Amino acid sequence: MLLKAAIRLMLLFTVFTHVFVPAAYAQDEAAKTFSTEQLDQMLAPVALYPDELLANVLMAATYPLDVVQAARWRKEAANKKLTGDALAKALEPKAWDPSVKALTQFPEVIETMSDKLDWTQSLGDAFLAQEDDVFARVQFLRQKAEAAGNLKSNKQQTVKRETNTETRTEYIVIQPASPQYVYVPVYQPTVVYGPWWYPAYPPYYWNYYPGATFVNGLYWGAGFAVANQIWGWNNFNWRGGHIDIDVNRYNNININRPPINNNRWEHNAAHRGAVPYRDKTTREKYAKNDKLRDKNKDFSGFDKGGLDKGGLDKTRDVDRVKDKLGDGGGDKFKDKAGGISGDNFKDKAGDRTGDKLKDKGGDRVGDKARDKSIDRPATKDLKAKAPTRAPPKVASKPAAKALDVKPKAQVQKHADRGGASRAAARSHPQARAGGGGGGAKRGGGGGGRRR
Numbered sequence: 001m002l003l004k005a006a007i008r009l010m011l012l013f014t015v016f017t018h019v020f021v022p023a024a025y026a027q028d029e030a031a032k033t034f035s036t037e038q039l040d041q042m043l044a045p046v047a048l049y050p051d052e053l054l055a056n057v058l059m060a061a062t063y064p065l066d067v068v069q070a071a072r073w074r075k076e077a078a079n080k081k082l083t084g085d086a087l088a089k090a091l092e093p094k095a096w097d098p099s100v101k102a103l104t105q106f107p108e109v110i111e112t113m114s115d116k117l118d119w120t121q122s123l124g125d126a127f128l129a130q131e132d133d134v135f136a137r138v139q140f141l142r143q144k145a146e147a148a149g150n151l152k153s154n155k156q157q158t159v160k161r162e163t164n165t166e167t168r169t170e171y172i173v174i175q176p177a178s179p180q181y182v183y184v185p186v187y188q189p190t191v192v193y194g195p196w197w198y199p200a201y202p203p204y205y206w207n208y209y210p211g212a213t214f215v216n217g218l219y220w221g222a223g224f225a226v227a228n229q230i231w232g233w234n235n236f237n238w239r240g241g242h243i244d245i246d247v248n249r250y251n252n253i254n255i256n257r258p259p260i261n262n263n264r265w266e267h268n269a270a271h272r273g274a275v276p277y278r279d280k281t282t283r284e285k286y287a288k289n290d291k292l293r294d295k296n297k298d299f300s301g302f303d304k305g306g307l308d309k310g311g312l313d314k315t316r317d318v319d320r321v322k323d324k325l326g327d328g329g330g331d332k333f334k335d336k337a338g339g340i341s342g343d344n345f346k347d348k349a350g351d352r353t354g355d356k357l358k359d360k361g362g363d364r365v366g367d368k369a370r371d372k373s374i375d376r377p378a379t380k381d382l383k384a385k386a387p388t389r390a391p392p393k394v395a396s397k398p399a400a401k402a403l404d405v406k407p408k409a410q411v412q413k414h415a416d417r418g419g420a421s422r423a424a425a426r427s428h429p430q431a432r433a434g435g436g437g438g439g440a441k442r443g444g445g446g447g448g449r450r451r
Contacts, residue, residue, distance in 0.1 A: 033129040033279045034122070037201040039137045042123050044189040044203035047141035048218070050157060050174050050182060051236045055243050057109065058134070059099035059234075059265060061124030064117055065273040066096040067103075071114035074104050088229035097271045098253040101230050106184055108221075112206055119204060125278040128267055135241050142172040144193040150217035151192075156183035164239045171238040179232075181223035192217045229253070234265065 034042075046057055060067055073079055073094075082090055083105075091101045103110040113120045127134050145151040146159075151172070153159045158175045176182045189203035190196050196203055208219035226232075233249035243265040251259040257270070269286040277283040 033282075034126045034133075036133075036137065037198045038122075039126060039130070039133055040141065040198060041201040041203050042119060042126065043134065043137050043141060044193070045187075045205050047138045048145060048151060048174065048185050048187065048192065050176050052175075052232070052234060053106070053109070053182060053184065054138070055234050055236055056099045056102045057113070058123065058127045059243065059267075060097065060103055060110075061113065061120050062128055062267050063097050063100060063271045063273075064121050064124065064275050066100040066271060067110060067113050067120060068117070070094075070096050070100045070104055071110045074107055074110060080107075084225060084227045085229065088227040091230065092255065095256040097268070098230065098233065098250055101253060102233075105224055105226055105231070106182070108209065109184060116204075121275070121278075125282070128277070129279050129282050132241055135236075135238070139171050139238075141193060142174070145217075146172065148192065148194040148217070150187075152216055153177070154215055156185070156215075156220050156223070162238070166239070173236075173238065176223075178223075180225060182226055183220055183223045185218040185220060186212065187218045 046054055049057065079090065087104065091104065094101065100110075103113070142151060151159055151174075155177055158177050160173050161170050162173055163170050186206055186208040189205050193203075209221035212219040212221045214220075230253055233246045233253065235244055237244045245260070245263050245265050247260060247263050254260070257268075260266075267286065272286075277286060
């Protein structure tokens with residue numbers, strides 16, 4: 001009996017572990033915005049960035065519109081050569097998020113984020129919805145690079161392992177070798193990490209800089225001198241699983257917005273502008289800030305005049321983001337990343353902005369012109385009388401009042417009678433002599449009516 005009971009228990013346990021546990025795991029995975037394969041794919045080109053640079057990339061990716069505007073501003077001739085204090089001073093009037101301002105020190109980085117908006121949008125969405133997963137996959141990728149012998153300390157960076165005493169897990173920290181200069185590594189993921197483990201999800205990678213040196217599988221360009229006014233205000237808290245913020249320094253950079261008082265980074269929906277959130281959970285989390293976004297739209301990509309202080313057309317920026325993340329860029333990323341795209345961007349950022357422009361642009365003027373023209377009464381009448389159903393069948397015999405039409409037989413009868421009268425008149429002696437008979441009088445009278 002005991003043996004049979006034990007066998008039954010083993011069978012029940014086998015069924016449970018093979019049916020119910022995988023089903024629960026599958027549901028949990030389906031609830032996630034991005035799969036592990038997709039996270040590794042999108043994080044591959046930036047996971048080996050120094051911690052502070054990577055933190056700024058992740059935060060800035062949640063504000064795609066700010067990224068687009070900052071990248072274009074940086075390309076302008078007057079701003080290309082700005083560095084250090086001069087760059088920080090020029091950025092003061094800008095209302096971009098501090099993470100975006102920090103990235104203007106690395107033109108290639110912010111320009112790549114602007115050019116590859118589909119990737120940027122997805123990276124930001126992943127960071128908002130799956131912060132813990134993003135942290136875990138960054139560490140996984142760093143461990144793969146270290147195991148392949150391609151992540152080491154050198155004159156550009158310092159690489160070290162630290163241990164979380166609470167969880168007894170190790171994590172890899174990457175910091176600049178010199179606090180005054182930050183070097184940005186560029187690498188081929190399939191070389192640095194070793195053979196790629198998800199063939200269906202090939203990793204993204206950026207081109208290396210011209211003239212860069214190749215060290216341990218990574219390309220290194222010249223270091224960037226950082227401006228203290230817009231740098232050094234955040235760092236990864238690998239133990240806590242979030243990004244820490246120096247509140248005072250952040251508020252000094254973020255002078256065009258209300259100050260913060262939380263030393264843990266939180267996404268600010270007011271900076272999001274017209275860009276929607278990808279998944280339902282994230283939308284609901286930040287929906288409470290929708291009113292705040294409307295109140296602060298002057299700072300989130302929609303100045304009242306359509307131009308910011310630097311003369312940038314922000315509505316045009318929304319259209320560009322729509323083009324990239326709607327049907328164009330989103331589909332490209334979806335094809336390559338197996339379903340990653342900003343699917344809802346077109347609905348919110350595109351159509352809403354289009355309607356806004358339509359109201360303020362030519363259609364409105366055209367409507368006013370039409371309203372004042374002679375077509376206005378006709379248009380109004382047409383709307384009032386427009387049929388909502390198929391028109392009724394036309395009667396076979398029209399009403400006499402509507403159309404003055406006589407039956408064919410009646411018309412022929414009158415014609416025959418008229419012909420007979422004319423023939424009789426011609427045969428009458430007085431008519432032939434041009435006398436003033438009755439027929440002649442009727443003719444004369446008719447001539448008078450024609451005059």
